[in-house]
Every structure is written in C-alpha cells, then in structure tokens.
Amino acid sequence: MTAILDSPVVARPGGGKKRARTRDRGLIVFALPSVVWYVLFTIGPLVAMFVVAFMDWAGLAAPASFNGADNVTRLLDDERVLTALKNTAVHLAVSLPVIMVGAFMLGYFLNLKLPGHRILRVIMFVPALISLSAMGMLFVAVLGPTGLVNSALDQVGLGAHATAWLADPTWAMPSLILVTIWSGLGLTGILFAARLSAIDDEIYAAAELDGANHWQKMWRVAYPITRDYFGVLTMLQYLWTLFGSAGMVLLLTRGGPGEATSTLAWLVYRFGFRSPEVGYSQTIGLVLFVLGIVGLVIIRRVFRARY
C-alpha cells in the first residue's frame, strides 16, 4: 500500500536526499509489524519486571501493592537467596570453564578430520536436538535409584556405591553440573569447529615447521586468532547456564535435596509459581538480570582482542 506513495524513480546515491528519505520511510513500514510484535511481547514484559519487583504480591490472583524497597531489604538477609547465590556461583565456576575449554579442544579435534570425525559430529549434535523436558526425563531415569548408572554399577560389581544421585546431598549438585556440561559441550564444540575451519592451513603449516605440536597449535595459534569468537560463545554459555538452570533444576531436583541445588534462576521460578510471592520473585529476577549484565561486561573485557 505504501509502495504507491513512493516515486517509482530510484533514488541515486548522493542525488536527491529528500527523495531517498521518503523512499526509506515507505520501506520501514515493512519492518513495523515485526518490531511492534517483538517489543510488545518480549521487551514489554522485561520492563514490567522492574515494576513488579517492587510490589507486594502474594499470588497471581491476589491483589498487588507497592512496598518500596521492602523486597530488597528482605532479599539481603534471606538465607535462601544467599544459598542460591552460592550454588549459582559453584554451578557456573565449574561448568563454564569446563565447557568452554573442552568445547574449544573438541572443535580443534573435530577439525583435524581424523577417521570417524563425520559420525562424531552427528553424535555431538544430539544434545542440541533434545528438548529440555526430554533431557530432564532422560537424566531422571539415568540417575534414578534403579536407573542406568546404578544398574551399570551393579553389573560390574560396584552395586554398593549405587545411590539416588539426584536425591543425595553430596551428589545432587555434581549431577546437575555434569548434566549441564553434557548438554553444552557438543554443540559448542561443533561451533568452534566451524569457526576454526576458517583458519588458513598455511598458518598451521608454518607453526609445524617451527616444531609446534597440537597443544601449541591449539592454544598459541588457533586460540589467539579466534579469541573474539571464544568470548562471544562464552557470553552465550554464561547466560544460558545462569538463566537456563531453572528448567533443568525444576525437572531434575526441584532445588533439593534441602537447598542443595537451589540456584537463583530456580528461586525466581519457585517464588513465581510454586510458593507464589510474585513481587519477591521478580526482585530476585532483577538480581539475576544484573548478574547477567555484569558477567557479560566482565567476559567482554577478558576476551577483548589484544593486538
């Protein structure tokens, strides 16, 4: 419709600025549905979070009222938040480095195109295809009291070590971390492989002439070249682990046993839906959001290109 308004004469670069501008205005209308849709359904709720975070709101059906900074003061001496903060830190501190370093080396390895690399690539895609709920059910079954791991232990005569991995206070968090690594390593590795394949063979060849082994080629040649990409993937993995733990915890442990696997993201969900204190849940959500941004800034600094 708007196309009619535009002059059919195509504006030449430099010539007729005004005409170019009206032409642009007609064009930009094409983008409006998408932008409005996007702002309404994703940016809007995000902004609303900042309002709800300062409300006293018992449940979705209950009346809401502002209570100033009460939620924030409450948060500061809430044991559960402190525990969740600690759990989140442990979860991130172990899984993030392992996934990033492991995936980078996996990517380098796949890129060597050794025999079998095709089938390995296909296998590495598996976690990217499985839904969260299927992954959750799979691991509840694998790690359950009579699940795959315990059956396997039984078969090799180590049945005494069998335990309900997800319900055991010592093993619940390590299990969650292992599942996180399991699901993150493969696809990130393939992404690194794709990026590393863009590196010219000549560069490796030159390093080889200098007697570099794989370890050195990986960290002294490939890594510096792809450093910025490493940073971007680290950011994404950081965000995914920080926020994504909610769904995984919901399916695997529901924060238990006790508070052993209660992460911040889980608390947002828990206070939002299980023991509803909607306002408070969003205050924690705000903390999570700030942690996300702070983390991004730090990761960006660390991986800034140094030429």
Next chain:
Amino acid sequence: MAVATSTTVDNQPARPVVRAPRRKRPSRFTPGLVGSYALVLVYAATLVLPLYWLFISAFKSQLDAVDAPFAPTFSSGFDNLTRVWDLLNLGDAMLNSLYITAASLAVTLVIAIPAAYALARSQGRIATVFERIYALGFLIPGFAALVPTLLLAIQLDLFHTREFMILYLPASAQPLAVILLTQFMRTVPQELEESATIDGAGRFRVLRSIYLPLTMPGIATISILNFISFWNDYLYTLVIVGANAKVRTVQVALPTLQGNQGITDYALVCAGTLISVLPVFVVYAVLNRRMESALVQGALKG
C-alpha cells in the same frame, strides 16, 4: 576435559624442506592425540549410551529394565509405547504441539520476511535503531521475563490458551530470524530490484517475486531453527498453557510421568521420552546437513 598435555611433539626439527605434496590427513598419531581421541570417544559414549538405553528400555518389561539394563530383550513389544500414549493422551498432545509450532512458524515468517527486506534495503536512521533493538534481543534470555509474560497473558485474557504461545513464540524468534534473513537479503543485487521497479512493480511484488525466491536458503534455515525451538519449548508452555490434558503439548505432558516420588516405571518413562524426541530426530534424519548448518548459523541465539 584435561587433554593430556601432549608432551610428545611430532618433532622432526631438521626436516629438509622438501615440499612434498601436503598430505590432507595428518596420519601421525601422537600419544597426546590418541589420548584426546579416547576422551572424545568417552564423551560420545555418554551421548550415545543413554539414548541406546532409552531406546531398548522402551520395549522391555519394567523388570527387565532393571535386571538386564543393556540387553535388547524386546520383552514387552510395543506395550509401553501404547500404554504411555494412552496414559498421557499423547495423540492430543502431539496435535497441540503441531498446532502451536506450525502456527507460530507461519506468523514468524510472515512478519520477519518483510522486516528483513526493509532493514536490508533501508539506509535510514530508523533502520539502524531497529537493528539495535533486535541485537539487544540476543542478550535477553527468554527466561528473564517469564513471570511478566504470564501477567501479560492474563491481561489479554489468553491465560491457559495455546493462542498466547502463537503470539509469544514468534515475538521471541524475531531477533534471530530478522538478523539472519537481513544478511541473506543484502546479498540480492540491488539492480534486480531497480529494473523491476522501473517496470512498475510495487514493493510487495518485488519482495514476492525477487527476494523471496532468492533467499529461500535463509528462510529454510530460520524455519528449521524455529521448528526445533518451538517444538521443544518447555518452561513458557508449561507456565502459560499449563498441564490441562486438552491443551498441553508433548513437552509439558512428558514430565508429568514423574510423580512426587520420582519415577516408578522406568520402561514407561523411556517409552514416553522416545516418542517425544522422535519427531525432531526424524526431521534431523531427513534434513541432516541442512539442519547442521542451520544450527551453526543460529548459534548466536541467546
């Protein structure tokens, strides 16, 4: 994953610089490389073994699943599959998943394609602002706004409906879809559009007959990516559509197998999980290469 610090170097320092035709495959297996290979195989095994176990457990009796975990006994045939299908009402769940996925995908494409066209061809300031807004979207993980999104659903009187997901999912998919497609649209030569315009074609016509056919690979890519993420969506669908058997999706139905006491019937859970992952794996089997490249391109998704 501490790969053995491969101390051994393929160390032939004084190798005469005879430029032998470079071999494509470095066949020199150093101990470090062999060690790494072993570690990669271990990881691959942790990916494959649970799936193998899942598959065979789906076809055996509850007893066998515990007593003979690795033997493919097929002792109960398709019993578990039909039992879980009826128990969870998976027929309806599949249709609900299909409805939400297909409708969301259609909406996503209908609004993203013109937007990408506009951003690719506009030189104005507004286009730059729009692009910034989308770029911001990469950094906002969906989970962050779960509760306020639910409030929005209530406001719109669409709580516990599938239709709200059909509004929400396309919105969440816009940043990736538009940015990826814009890159594809930029590769279309502008001269094509100019000559069509001179022949009197309007913008819709140009978009439909020039850009659409030429950017099909990009459209395929975002369709595949969004098919996976819409079909697999769990948390939002759980919270907004809910677990009512009439409207719930496969992903929401499946975890209801786990009661408060955890799992009691492993074979049944394995059968349910198998059914839920099957559609995506079937599509993967058909579109394998295309899907792989789509996932790699879409990696920037938050």
